[in-house]
Amino acid sequence: MRKIADSTVRRLSLYLRFLERFDAQGTTTISSAELARHGGTTSAQVRKDLSFFGSFGKRGLGYSAAELAVRIRGILGLKRSYRVVLVGAGRIGGALVQYPGFRQRGFHVTAIYDKDAKKVGTRWNGVVVRDVRHIERDLQREPTDIAILVTPADAAQEVADRLVHAGVKAILNFAPVQLAVPNDVVVKSVNMALELETLSFALANR
Amino acid sequence: MRKIADSTVRRLSLYLRFLERFDAQGTTTISSAELARHGGTTSAQVRKDLSFFGSFGKRGLGYSAAELAVRIRGILGLKRSYRVVLVGAGRIGGALVQYPGFRQRGFHVTAIYDKDAKKVGTRWNGVVVRDVRHIERDLQREPTDIAILVTPADAAQEVADRLVHAGVKAILNFAPVQLAVPNDVVVKSVNMALELETLSFALANR
Numbered sequence: 001m002r003k004i005a006d007s008t009v010r011r012l013s014l015y016l017r018f019l020e021r022f023d024a025q026g027t028t029t030i031s032s033a034e035l036a037r038h039g040g041t042t043s044a045q046v047r048k049d050l051s052f053f054g055s056f057g058k059r060g061l062g063y064s065a066a067e068l069a070v071r072i073r074g075i076l077g078l079k080r081s082y083r084v085v086l087v088g089a090g091r092i093g094g095a096l097v098q099y100p101g102f103r104q105r106g107f108h109v110t111a112i113y114d115k116d117a118k119k120v121g122t123r124w125n126g127v128v129v130r131d132v133r134h135i136e137r138d139l140q141r142e143p144t145d146i147a148i149l150v151t152p153a154d155a156a157q158e159v160a161d162r163l164v165h166a167g168v169k170a171i172l173n174f175a176p177v178q179l180a181v182p183n184d185v186v187v188k189s190v191n192m193a194l195e196l197e198t199l200s201f202a203l204a205n206r
Numbered sequence: 207m208r209k210i211a212d213s214t215v216r217r218l219s220l221y222l223r224f225l226e227r228f229d230a231q232g233t234t235t236i237s238s239a240e241l242a243r244h245g246g247t248t249s250a251q252v253r254k255d256l257s258f259f260g261s262f263g264k265r266g267l268g269y270s271a272a273e274l275a276v277r278i279r280g281i282l283g284l285k286r287s288y289r290v291v292l293v294g295a296g297r298i299g300g301a302l303v304q305y306p307g308f309r310q311r312g313f314h315v316t317a318i319y320d321k322d323a324k325k326v327g328t329r330w331n332g333v334v335v336r337d338v339r340h341i342e343r344d345l346q347r348e349p350t351d352i353a354i355l356v357t358p359a360d361a362a363q364e365v366a367d368r369l370v371h372a373g374v375k376a377i378l379n380f381a382p383v384q385l386a387v388p389n390d391v392v393v394k395s396v397n398m399a400l401e402l403e404t405l406s407f408a409l410a411n412r
Contacts, residue, residue, distance in 0.1 A: 009407045013400045014384060040384035076403050077410025084402075095301035101382065101399035107406075146405055170405040176307065178220060178246035186408040188401050193307035194219045195394050196290075197282050199352055199376040200313075201215045202392040204283025 008049050012072050014039045015046070019069040031062040081106035083142065085168075087159050088150030089114035089122075089129050092174055092192075096148060097125045107146070111138060115155075132159070139166035150174045160187075214255050218278050220245045221252070225275040237268040287312035289348065291374075293365050294356030295320035295328075295335050298380055298398075302354060303331045313352070317344060321361075338365070345372035356380045366393075 018038040022030055032046040039046065050068075053075050073079055084107050086093055096102075097109050112124055113132040120131045130138065147168045151159050156175035163171065164185050173179055173189045181187055224244040228236055238252040245252065256274075259281050279285055290313050292299055302308075303315050318330055319338040326337045336344065353374045357365050362381035369377065370391050379385055379395045387393055 004407075004411070006404060009404050010400060012407075013397075013403045017382060038384065040386065075407070075410075077406035077408075078403065082402075082406060082409075091301040091304050095297040096398060098297050099398055101397075102402065105399050105402065107399070107402050145409055146402065170409055172401055172405060176223060178244065180246065184412070186405060188404055190396065190398075190401055191219075191307075192302065192305055192396075193311050193313070194216060195378055195396055196288075196308065196313050196352065197219045197284065197311065198212060198215050198394055199378060199392060200283035200288060201210075201218075201281070202283075203288075203351055203376055204281075205210070206390070 004052055008052065009076070011039055011041060011045070011049050012076060015049070016069060016072045016076065016078075019065045019072070022065045023069055027065055029062040030065050030068070035063075078106055081108060082146050083108055083110045083144040084146045084148060085109070085111045085113065085135075085139070085144050085163075086148045086150065087113045087132060087135070087163070088152075088174075089116070089119045089124060090150060093148075093150040094124060096150065097127065109148075110142065110144065135159075135162055136166045139163075139168070143167055146170045146172070148172045148174070149179075153177045210258055214258065215282070217245055217247060217251070217255050218282060221255070222275060222278045222282065222284075225271045225278070228271045229275055233271055235268040236271050236274070241269075284312055287314060288352050289314055289316045289350040290352045290354060291315070291317045291319065291341075291345070291350050291369075292354045292356065293319045293338060293341070293369070294358075294380075295322070295325045295330060296356060299354075299356040300330060302356065303333065315354075316348065316350065341365075341368055342372045345369075345374070349373055352376045352378070354378045354380070355385075359383045 015035050018035060032043040035046045036043045086097060086109050089112050097112060102109065109127060112127050112129045113135055114120060114129050115132045119129045122129050147163045149156055149159060149171055153175050156177050157179060160171060160179045160181060164181055169185055171187045173187055176191050179187050221241050224241060238249040241252045242249045292303060292315050295318050303318060308315065315333060318333050318335045319341055320326060320335050321338045325335045328335050353369045355362055355365060355377055359381050362383050363385060366377060366385045366387060370387055375391055377393045379393055382397050385393050
C-alpha cells in the first residue's frame with residue numbers, strides 16, 4: 001500500500017462519522033459533494049482520498065453510505081476491537097478513561113497504571129488503578145497493542161521504553177516530549193498547550 | 207511572511223520547550239544537532255525551520271539558548287498573554303481548565319460556559335461557570351481572542367457561529383465535527399477517538 005498521509009487518515013475518520021450518521025438516519029446513498037461539504041473539503045479531495053483504497057461508488061450515483069462505512073472501517077482497522085492501557089492517572093487521564101468515543105470505536109481501556117500509592121487500588125470508571133511497576137508482568141499476561149501515555153514529561157521516555165519492550169506497538173502520547181521508539185512502533189502526540197500555540201502563531205502572523 | 211506548515215509550528219513549540227529547559231539548567235549555547243536530537247528530527251530540518259524567520263545562530267558556534275527562546279516566543283505570538291473562554295463544562299473541559307501548561311504559556315481561561323443550569327454558578331479551578339446564553343454580552347465586555355469548544359457534536363457549529371459573531375478569532379475544537387468559519391478565523395481540531403484511529407490505521411496497514 002502507498003504511504004498515506006496522516007491528514008488523509010483523519011479525513012477518512014471524519015467521513016466515517018458522517019456516513020454512520022447518514023446511515024442511521026436512513027440515507028442510503030451519498031455523493032462525494034455531500035461528503036466534501038461535511039468534511040470541510042472538496043469533492044475532488046474526497047474522490048482522491050477514497051481512490052487510495054481501490055474503486056468505490058458509481059459515477060453519477062454516489063456511494064452507498066452503509067457499504068462505504070464498512071469499507072472505511074476496514075481501512076482504519078476498526079473491524080476488530082483494541083485493548084488499551086493508560087499510564088498516568090491524573091486529570092487528563094481521568095477524562096480520557098471516561099471518554100465515550102473510545103469504547104464506541106472499539107478501544108477498550110483495560111488497565112490504568114500510576115506510581116502514586118494513594119491512587120493504586122482505586123477504581124476509575126470501573127477499572128482498578130494498578131502499580132506501574134507491574135506493567136511488564138501484566139502485559140505479558142494480557143498482550144495489548146495500544147497505550148495512552150499521560151505521565152509527566154520526565155517519566156515519559158522511560159515508560160515508553162518499558163511499554164515497547166513489553167510488546168506495545170502504538171502509543172498515543174500526551175506528555176510534552178518527543179518519544180524515541182523503534183521503527184515498528186507508531187507514536188502520535190497530543191499536546192494541549194502546543195495546540196493553543198498553533199492558534200497564537202496564527203493570530204500573531206495574520 | 208511565507209505560509210508556514212503546521213508541522214513547522216509544532217516543531218518550533220517543541221524546540222522552545224527544550225531551549226527553556228537548557229536555559230534553566232545554565233546551558234548557554236546549543237547546536238542544531240542537539241535541538242534535532244531532542245525534537246526527533248534532523249539538523250538540516252532544524253536549520254530549515256529556523257530559516258523561515260531570518261538568520262539565527264553562528265556557523266560552528268550554535269545558537270544562544272536564551273536568545274533563540276526569545277525569538278521563537280516572538281514567532282509563536284507568546285510575548286503577550288491571551289484570554290481564553292471555554293465552552294462546555296464536561297469531563298474534558300474540566301481537565302483542560304486545570305491543565306497547568308496553559309497558564310505557564312500565557313493562556314488564561316477567564317470564563318467557562320455551559321447550558322446546564324446545575325453547573326452554572328459552580329466554580330471550576332477558581333472560575334465560575336456561566337450560562338452560555340450570556341456569551342455574546344460577556345464577550346462584548348471582555349473581548350477574547352481564543353475559545354476552546356468542548357460541547358457535544360450537535361451543538362458545536364451553533365456555538366462556533368456565536369463565538370465568531372462575538373469577535374473570537376481562534377477556536378480549539380474538541381467536538382467531533384468539522385466547523386465552518388469565515389476565512390479570518392482559525393480552527394484547530396482535537397479529537398481523541400480520531401487520534402486512536404490513526405493508530406489503529408497504522409497497526410492495520412503495517
